[in-house]
Amino acid sequence: MGVKAKKRDLKLNHGDEEEETGRNALPKTQGQAKEHIEQLQRLQEKDPEFFEFLKEHDKELLEFDDEDVDxxxxxxxxxxxxxxxxxxxxxxVSEEEExxxxxxxxxxxxxxxxxxxxxxxxxxxxxxxxxxxxxxxxxxxxxxxxxxxxxxxxxxxxxxxxxxxxxxxxxxxxxxxxxxxxxxxxxxxxxxxxxxxxxxxxxxxxxxxxxxxxxxxxxxxxxxxxxxxxxxxxKYSSVFLVAFPSLQRKFIKVALHFWGTGGGALPVTSFLFLRDLCIRLGSDCLDECYKGMYKAYVLNCQFVNATKLQHIQFLGNCVIELFRIDLSIAYQHAFIFIRQLAMILREALNTRTKEAFRKVYEWKYINCLELWTGAVCAYGSEIDFKPLAYPLTQIISGVARLVPTARYFPLRLRCIKMLNRIAASIGTFIPVSMLLLDMLEMKELNRPPTGGVGKAVDLRTILKVSKPTLKTRAFQEACVFSVIEQLADHLSQWSYSASFFELSFAPVVRLRSFAKSTKVQRFQKETRQLIRQVEANSEFTNERRKSICFLPNDPAVSSFLEDKKKLGTSPLSQYVSTLRQRSRQLTDSLSESSVLVGEHGSVFGKSGSDSEDEDTGGREGTSVFSSTWLPGSDSKTKHPEEKKSKKKKRKMEQQDKAAPRDEDVVEDLVLSSDEDDEPLNNSSAESEDDEDVKPVRKQAQKLKAPARGSKKKNRSPANKAKKRKTSR
Structure with missing residues (x-):
């Protein structure tokens, strides 16, 4: 009997068993499973050559797992x-067996x-x-x-x-x-x-x-x-998922979904579940959790506003905390994701097209840089993560210099903040001062503001400013004060170094030239105050430097003014603390009147929801499952509260449409106009005229027209009655 004939007979016997089970509509029992395994064992004893042939060419007939039984x-x-x-x-009780x-x-x-x-x-x-x-x-x-x-x-x-x-x-x-x-x-x-x-x-x-x-x-x-x-x-039974890999993958997928999109205390609870799962299962689920959390983070950070910024920071902190479980595995994933960011930047530098620039100058890309900056700052002292600091610094510097125009001042400031954080965490000098001083020399900050005072600009929630905003006094002040704050922060990191005088010489020269060229007294005052603090810090370090006897390449240089550094007594350190307090007050005032920048609102929920986890942790769940909810068709429908909220939103939208437009709304339209269809090349970005503002002005004229006409032609019944009395 040939091999093919034996194989055909075995398949026919197996098929007959399946047909019988199909007719009876009964699941396969463990007894049938054992009988099938015994049949395969007898086949191996009687005809080992045919059994080996099946192993190589048709494993489906031989593979049978008891766990697969329902x-x-x-x-x-x-x-x-x-x-x-x-x-x-x-x-x-049954009348018939069927x-x-x-x-x-x-x-x-x-x-x-x-x-x-x-x-x-x-x-x-x-x-x-x-x-x-x-x-x-x-x-x-x-x-x-x-x-x-x-x-x-x-x-x-x-x-x-x-x-x-x-x-x-x-x-x-x-x-x-x-x-x-x-x-x-x-x-x-x-x-x-x-x-x-x-x-x-x-x-x-x-x-x-x-x-x-x-x-x-x-x-x-x-x-x-x-x-x-x-x-x-x-979470207490998560260790049992080791025995069921398919259930483990499904649990990770569900927890990741709740972590990224849940409200209230659900993101915290989901993260704690994932963290406990990774600690107990180790490398079996770490790879999947790292990839899934990074993907969920990218999906949530495509649009940013003042409220959603807190949710994005929370997600980033969760990803960084999960890296702590195994830094060697986390380094492999971080290297791959940072390399992807570098490839996107290289494409933009080589092609220099509008589409390539947009892939870099978007919230998704910048927030990914923020995430890896936080990871390097958290684990920069570790051997596994310290090598990532250099490529990440090169990428951030390239992004800051990609389009050096005034409209992208907020993006450049974010990049500079990242570089300052990395330099402070790893203790390595990064040349940040030139990026900041180049901003002060741009013509947009040295011209008088032709756009009026303007509204306060929150540089944390924007990457690019519109042309009308660029000409306002509020934007110029925000940029100059931010540049001075970041430059002072950069210099304060080295305010206890023996080479501070040489390091600060070039920035002081350029700051003096800016103070002479600018005609705004507020800018002159801030710049000269920074110059005085830098000079005082130079005297502070030079006096101590006179008494040392070691060479610049001596390892003892690292211990120079170490005791003063712990106390933070240098003039520049004290000045930076006052600047940070002022910046914090300004941020708080802006967050009170935040305006939506992205297309979507916050998905994190109301403020203070993190504390709900502690409140509900002690419960036994009696208040949670005390409702009349049952799973099934009712669970898939929306709650009446959600329906009511949607009805309220529709009513509000209708009222907004029916309400008359005032001049404040027109001002918002003008200030928020930012055409993204224009090219991002250096030559075109500076030589553009004000054509993109014309559609906004036309819209403003249309909105103002009914208000003007309503004063001339007021045909209300009360006015008609007045006219009749006067005519009589």
């Missing part, structure tokens, strides 16, 4: 035990008896009954069709709450007691050793049912408090 395959075995041991079960079994209604007394049997007597039959009820609760409202394995049909909201609270609160301790594990904690090595025992084979389906059904209801919930409570309780 959890409902044990129902027959469990039902037999339940009918013998559990008195709460009623016998199934009819569906009787489905029982779950009551509170039944649930209480199960819970009592599990806690007091540790009965396995009661535990299995409770897990079936938990499965029914999690899948309540789903289209189960003619599934005969479900023994329970309906339940009230009180029963649902009781089952959910008991299972989520107690199941971790119950499983650990049955599996003889520590009451808390554990790592993947413990579960891997447990998986080889007979005890795990008898309980693994219960663990899988608990985690799988909990995952299902997480996808059905819409209330943030319920999701937070469920994730907080599942």
């Amino acid at each position: 959890e409902d395959a044990d129902d027959g075995k469990e039902d037999a035990e339940l009918n013998e041991n559990d008195k709460n079960y009623e016998p199934e 009819e569906k079994p009787y489905k029982k209604v779950i009551t509170t007394e039944l649930v209480d008896s199960w819970c009592h049997s599990i806690e007091e007597n540790g009965k396995l039959a009661a535990l299995r009954s409770l897990m079936k009820a938990f499965r029914t609760a999690c899948h309540y409202g789903d289209d189960n069709g003619d599934d005969s394995s479900i023994k329970f049909s309906t339940m009230s909201s009180n029963v649902f709450n009781k089952i959910m609270l008991f299972v989520l609160s107690k199941m971790d301790g119950i499983l650990r007691k049955f599996l003889k594990l520590p009451s808390s904690g554990g790592k993947k090595e413990t579960i891997q050793e447990l998986m080889t025992t007979k005890q795990w084979k008898s309980f693994n389906h219960i663990v899988k049912s608990y985690l799988g059904n909990a995952l299902h209801i997480l996808n059905q919930m819409t209330d943030t408090e319920m999701i937070s409570f469920t994730l907080r309780r599942l």
Whole structure:
């Protein structure tokens, strides 16, 4: 008999078994699985050559995993035990064998008896009954069709709450007691050793049912408090996911979604779940969590305003904190992502097209630089992360010099802040002063403001300013004060260095020339004050330098003025502290009247939501699951509160459309006009005329026209009556 004929017969036998199971509509049981494995073993003994041939050419016939059998395959075995041991079960009543079994209604007394049997007597039959009820609760409202394995049909909201609270609160301790594990904690090595025992084979389906059904209801919930409570309780059982890689990937995906888009305390709870999972499982899930969190961070930072800025900073801090678990693996991911940023910048430098410039000068790219700057500042002293400081510094410097025009002053200031942070964290000199002094010499800051006073400009929430804003007095003041603040911060980092006099000589010369050329007294005052502080700091270091006897290349240079540095007594350090206080006050005043810059609002929720996690941590969940919510069709619909809020928003929008436009709105239109269709090349950016302002002026004239006309032609009934009286 040939090999092909044997293979065909084996496939036909296997196909007959599948047809029989298809006709009966019954799942494969563990007995059939064992019979199939024994058949393959007999084949290996009788015809080893044919068995080896199948291994090489058709592995599907040989691969068979007991874990792939559905959890409902044990129902027959469990039902037999339940009918013998559990008195709460009623016998199934059926007229014919082909009819569906009787489905029982779950009551509170039944649930209480199960819970009592599990806690007091540790009965396995009661535990299995409770897990079936938990499965029914999690899948309540789903289209189960003619599934005969479900023994329970309906339940009230009180029963649902009781089952959910008991299972989520107690199941971790119950499983650990049955599996003889520590009451808390554990790592993947413990579960891997447990998986080889007979005890795990008898309980693994219960663990899988608990985690799988909990995952299902997480996808059905819409209330943030319920999701937070469920994730907080599942965190204690996260170590069991070592045995179920498919469930592990699904849990990571769901937690990442809640972390990036959730409101209230849900992002914090989701991050703590992911962090605990990475600590316990190690490298098995670190790669997936690093990639997923970075992707979620990029999706959330495409648009920025004053309120969403806090949410983006929170997400970045979470990513940096997760890197702490394993810096060697984090370095590999950081190197790849920083290299992608470098390739985007190289394309912009080589092609110098409008599309290539936009890929760099957008919030997504800048916020990624902010993220890696924070990571380098946090772990710059570590051996794993310190090599990333140099390429990141080169990228940030290239971005700052890419388009050196006044309209991109906010972006350049952000880049300079990043460079100052990196220099302070790793203790390495970075030439930042030239980038700042070049900004002071641009003609836009030396001309008188033709656009009037203008509104206060929040440089934290914009990357590019419009042409009308460029000519306002508020923008010029914000730029000059920011340049002086960053230059003072840069020089203060080296205010205790023995070479401070040489380092500050060129900046002082250029600051004096700016103070002479500018005609604005406020700028002259700020610049001369900085010059005086730099000169005083030079005298401070030169006096001490006279008494030293070591050479510049001596290692003792690092200990120069080390005691003064800890106290922060240099003139420049004290001056920088006053500048930071002034900047903080200005930021607070701007945040009170913040204006939306991006297209979307904050997804982080209301302020102060981080403290909700501490408040709800001590609860047992009674207030969380006390509502009449049941999973199913109702859970997928939107809450009435959301519907009411949407109706209110629509009414507000209609009122805004119907309300008359005043001159303040016109001023906002003029100040926020920023045409992105113009090229970003250096030559074209400076030689553009004011053509992009013309559409805005036309719009302003249209908005002003009805107001002017309304004064001339006021045809209200009261005015008509007045005219009639005067005519009489």
